[in-house]
Amino acid sequence: MSGFTGNLARTAALSLRMLVRTRVRATLSVLGIAVATFLLCAERAVQDGVREATEASARDTRLIVYRANRFCPFTSRIPERYADEIAAMPGVASAVPMQIVVSNCRASLDVVVFRGVRAEDAERTLAPRLRFIDGSMSDFLARGDGALVGSALAERRRLKVGDRFGSAGVTVTVAGIVEADGPQDRNACFVPLPFLQSSMGGVQGGIVTQVEVEIAEPGTLERIAAEIDARFAGDAAPTSTRSEKSFAARAAEDLVAIAGFARLLGAGALAAIFALVANALILSLEGRSRDLAVLQAVGFGGRAIAWTIIVEAAALAAVGAAIGAGCAQLALAFGDLSLGAEGILVEFRPSIASAIGATLAAALVGLCAGSVPAIIAARRSVAEGMRAA
Amino acid sequence: MSEAFIRCEKLTKVYRKGDQEIVPIRDLDLEIARGAFVSLMGPSGSGKTTLLNLLAGIDSPTRGALHIGSNDLARLSRGALAAWRSREVGIVFQSYNLVPVLTAFENVELPLLLQPLSRAERARRAMEALDTVGLGDRASHFPSQLSGGQEQRVAIARAIVARPPLLLADEPTGDLDRESADLVLALLASLHRDRGTTIVMVTHDPEAAARADTLLHLDKGRLAARESRGAEAAR
Structure with a gap:
């Protein structure tokens, strides 16, 4: 030294x-x-x-179709059939209609988000992006009130398979705990769409909150979003379609x-x-x-x-x-x-x-x-x- | 006649306190031989401590020349003065000035940290210095665990650990009882006798001053009188 x-x-x-x-x-x-x-x-x-x-990237492939000029899951209502029409559009890989029910619409540290999905969508679209920590898809599909609980929500609420829990007037039985890459999936509680629609009482079947659209090619988000909105512009329920990230940024201002x-x-x-x-x-x-x-x-x-x-x-x-x-x-x-x-x-x-x-x-x-x-x-x-x- | 080790020529120090100009040292001419043991005496405000600070290079002269050994202190930068101090001067203060959070050993080791010595060599020299002042068995004690006399002896060990040729002591026995004061004075005398260290000691105590071979009396910043005992070491 x-x-x-x-x-x-x-x-x-x-x-x-x-x-x-x-x-x-x-x-x-x-x-x-x-x-x-x-x-x-x-x-x-x-x-x-x-x-x-909220920050979009060039690799994003997910769009959220919402009711135009509505910003809350309680007020966005669009026909479930939109999902099938969107799925048939060129460049679209899948379209999943979802009913969203939240325990608290305002900013809160403990929000439970129920996402109602159809059985066929759960198998075809959800299954590839979710990894089961416990339970299985078959357990979920076997129960009318079954729920796939995101890992973060399960941790927060100390939930395990077989537990029953309720929020926002919806009571479910945990059929699986799932891990996912995105924060929305990690914090969601996926339930059968008909079950959630019926739990909402006044809401009739055939109506959902949003449609989640997966596109085939990254980079075509904006074009396809514009095509979707144009398709339903003359409908009774016009839509506003954004990438998932920009939708989140707008919703979570x-x-x-x-x-x-x-x-x-x-x-x-x-x-x-x-x-x-x-x-x-x-x-x-x-x-x-x-x-x-x-x-x-x-x-x-x-x-x-x-x-x-x-x-x-x-x-x-x-x-x-x-x-x-x-x-x-x-x-x-x-x-x-x-x-x-x-x-x-x-x-x-x-x-x-x-x-x-x-x-x-x-x-x-x-x-x-x-x-x-x-x-x-x-x-x-x-x-x-x-x-x- | 002995070689002059310290030489002051027209040495002057001026302080300014508000609008008032204070001149504690005024046109002082002084020579001190190498190996001398000098006591500086004088009334309060006569400039004793200021002179000591100037000799230590911790204060700088306003005018005049101050040579110690081959160095003209007035021309050295602050950094060079610090380096010079670490090699050439040991200082003993009236209030001991040990660092309270360091042990006796660590206080003594301080000047050696600035020298390119191995840890073992530093430890050997620090223990040797503590043994010299008779406190080898107190090496791990903190200053708060020592008596005043022991603290002052640790301060002397710190001052001599780098084997400086010049030792400056400002009222080293001022805060001590007679017995402790005698121990400290005996220690200084032995350093002077055995190692040939040049010692300049400020004191009010005639008994302490009597240990020196030369007495310098300062008054109003000037040399008022000098007494030599034995060899003529100061002129």
Whole structure:
């Protein structure tokens, strides 16, 4: 190790030793940074969830056909026969009519979304995109009140095969727990369409909330959406067709607005980290002016003094950020959090990439916050430090 | 005649306190020989501590020249002064100034962290310095676990661990009882005698001053009198 790097390493070790031995100050600073990083991770989880649910990509192949000018599952009603007509259109791989019933149409942390599907659609269209964790499709089809429960909803409600549960006036028996790639499927409760239609009482058979359309070729979404709307424009129930993601973005405008607000919280969390680290170090400098002057008196130069402060800032920020990110990961993993609005669900799931990003951002901000006290300490003369003590 | 190790020529230090100009050291001419043991005495405000700070390179002269060994301190940058201090000067303060969160051993080791020494060599030298001041068995104690006299001896160990040729002591016995003060003074005397360390000690205590071979009396920032005992070490 060269003289310079050796000096850096020895001085860094000294700084960490001194930090560890001021336990109360170090612990309080680390806790503050951890809380701020926790908030930052939560904010990133909100952004990730909204992005996953609402941001369209070139690979998307799913359209949602809704009743024109209706934005709530309770008011969107279109004839079930539309699905068969859409399925026959060129470029369409499948069209599944769905009745949607939600436990709460407004923004809520615990929304149950029932999706009524026909038996033939369940076998032909749902089965390929769902992976059974427990139960089977045959169990589902064998029961009139059977339900395939998405894994996230099952976790949230602690449901297992054979359980009966009810919401929004609909009571079902769990016939299978299913995993899926998309947040809407992971949070859905698929039930037989006739059962759901009859459960709604006033709603007559032959009427559904929406049609889910799978297209054969990615990249033709907009063209086919326009063709579908044109086909039913003169009908008694005109349609509004969008990609699933843009439909979700439109339906969940409240959630997108919440995500926008969460961005402010994220910025606030970073500002809090900056303030916490800077405050901790400036207070520490005031309390340790004599110690720093002693270090200078025994030969520590301005750069060495600045380095000790930088190391301290980096250590506080890194440890606090790691603890905060770790706690956030655990809370997101075990909290099974999702936010629903208008039947669209946004999941808040743990993400290693987000945790690493938040940790790095927090550590970087902490490091920057340490630079100002470091410069102050480096510029202070020994005599001034001794007098200030 | 001994070689001059410290040489001050028209050394002046001016502070500004609000609108008031304070001149604790004024046109001071002084030479101190290598290996001398010098006591600086004088009334409060006579400039003793300011002179010591100037000799330590922790304060800079306003005017005049200050040579220690081959270095002109007035011309050294802050960084160069710090490096020079780490090699050439040991400082003992009246209030010990040990770092409270470090053990006696770690306090003594501090000046060695700036030198390219292995961990084992640093440990050997730090323990040797602690043994020299008779506190080898207190190495793992924190300052709060030591008496005032022991703290001051740890401070002396820290000051001598890098084997500097110059030791500056500011009222090293000022906060100690007689017994502890005698121990510290005996220690300084032995360092002077056995290692040939040049020692400049500020003191109000005539008994402490009597240990030195030269007494310098400062008054209003100027050299008012000097007494030499034995070899003429200061002129």
